[in-house]
Amino acid sequence: MSRLHVVSGKGGTGKTTVAAALALALATEGRRTLLVEVEGRQGIAQLFETEALPYEERKIAVGPASEGGGRRAGGEVHALAIDAERALLDYLQMFYKLGGAGRALKKLGAIDFATTIAPGLRDVLLTGKACEAVRRKDKTGRFLYDAVVMDAPPTGRITRFLNVNDEVAGLAKIGPIHHQAQAVMRVLKSPETAVHMVTLLEEMPVQETADGIAELRAAGIPVGGIVINMTRPALLDNGDLEVAARGARTGIAKALSQAGLGGARRGGLAERLIDPLLEQAREHAERVELERTEHAELKAIGLPTYELELLPEGVDLAGLYRLARDLRKQGPI
């Protein structure tokens, strides 16, 4: 069972929402999850309707109660927005007691260099902090977090982001950075990690999902499941259009008219609705067909899939809990 869940996907597919819902879903009774953000967007704070997250782990929610008989309360969700600069200073302090030197380095611009310009260091710090949280234990020797969920960079950058430690370990062949990078890589390539891909039932995100999974596999990083986000029910399909094409026009016009929408004769209010309504139906049916094709393509990848319905009013806190329950119902992720 993985303990580090990395959530990626094409831009606009709802990575942050899915990561948050997953953190909630995994927070069953007595369990504690940590939701981390690495891109400095404060998306988690917006979703949970709290003020901006500091660089500090704090409890932000309680997982949804389990359903069925003897409802039991949910566990805890903690959150952390990882800041590369703070992570580096912490790291220097923790391992080298370099508090003062850290400040001097910052003044020099070295910290800025390390976190924004130096190849990969930023990503090493971000993944390193997440892996540290995965491995952290409390006094009794029990893992502090049962699961860590990362709202990760998009598909196009995810493999490089996770694999950066390999590259850095190759670049710094000895020394603490080398060891740190290797330690992080051991977690990321172990069964403790699972990268989940969020997608929509559209061509480009599905294509990126397939490409991204192939890249991750080639890099030896374990892939978890595919979350199909924002699915919509099919209200009608090509079958209905065939019925309409076989001369249901008059019938539809009459029906619309009987429902109080105006006259059914040519040029009547109800009759004039038919063309635009059928046009919408045609577009809808076309989309339904496309979605079926994309769905089949995702299934062919051969990974477990999870589906989350589109919440028409956008995702608020209540919606997030609904998505978390939906994820739970679909079995372990």
Next chain:
Amino acid sequence: MTADDTTLDASAPWLEVDALLDDPRTRIVVCCGSGGVGKTTTAAALGVRAAERGRKAVVLTIDPARRLAQSMGISELDNVPRRVKGVDETAGGELHAMMLDMKRTFDEIVEGHADAERARAILENPFYQSLSAGFAGTQEYMAMEKLGQLRAGDAWDLIIVDTPPSRSALDFLDAPKRLGSFLDGKFIRVLMAPAKVGGRAGMKFLNVGMSMMTGTLSKLMGGQLLRDVQTFVAAMDTMFGGFRTRADATYRLLQAPGTAFLVVAAPERDALREAAYFVERLAAEQMPLAGLVLNRVHGSGAAQLSAERALAAAEALTERAAEEDCAENLEPAGIVDHHNGKADPGTAGSLSPAATAEQEPPTSASAAHLAARLLRLHAERMQVLARERRTRDRFTALHPEVPVTEVAALPGDVHDLAGLRAIGDRLALSRAEADR
């Protein structure tokens, strides 16, 4: 509800895309926006339209979807603009397209600015190799560098740039500045200290503090990596001035009147929040904003029928059809068909097999079921319209000065020139046409 409610508030200015593309003073169009809103497609569609209207245009894409790249014939990544075939050149324009190759662009800068021996030393440096292969940030620098090159080459009269899918979509604006502040910073002198100390004994005394710093760095990074970095920095030393100048020049180019920023967004809360942030940042940086492209907006040919009325009518029809079903329950086929439709009116699959099997014209009851489904679909569409309008209005209330154009949603993805042309047509609709 009238058609007016579904189109833009008359107070928001309309973005005239053709006027922008046709104006010979427009030399650079930058498409920016958060991920997944259709930036690359918009950039490509603008390129096709500009070329077919007579401009000699080049589209610089950063990371296009494979099929979009194929549609423009740039599936190979060779860092050189290629002429796009199939574009109508009768108006005297042409379209070129290229995909950014970060490493190649970086290598070219090195080769162009250092003598052969020094260039080789840099290109072989392990630190450089990782840096140029595209770690965070490099893509932004190189996109801006390439834009500067294309503009300096002056072979095109319109350059359309798609921006990288960065962690913050405005990283490309910060990239030149960040590079500049790094190059001007003390840190770089610390890194170069040992290299210089060797040559100039007098510097040694002054650099005690700095040597301590490099000692710390060495402890952290490992001696070999620090040496790689130092060699790299020393080899790049002579080029830094050039870098700085170019970064500044590119930044000024972006502020120049010939540049037009288009913020691309989908009519969704998050995308428009990001768009508002963009608009504010561009203003703060004194970058010329041309307007907002609102992508994938839904419309309806029957906007006069509200969601509420459509739903009420659908309810009435379903009820009445159910009564008719009971009356007709002597016909077995009818029962199967209609009961399925009634029990689960939201599921299309349950009805279609029966419907396709039945070859006679639909009965009045099945026509009523069908009409009810059309109405429910319409109600859903009207709800989408209302939501999109609310999110858009929130944006225009915050930024009433920003011209907006809306692009109607297509049911599928675009992967050929015809599709790009269709997007271009939609982009360039006037307000009156869009209202219809």
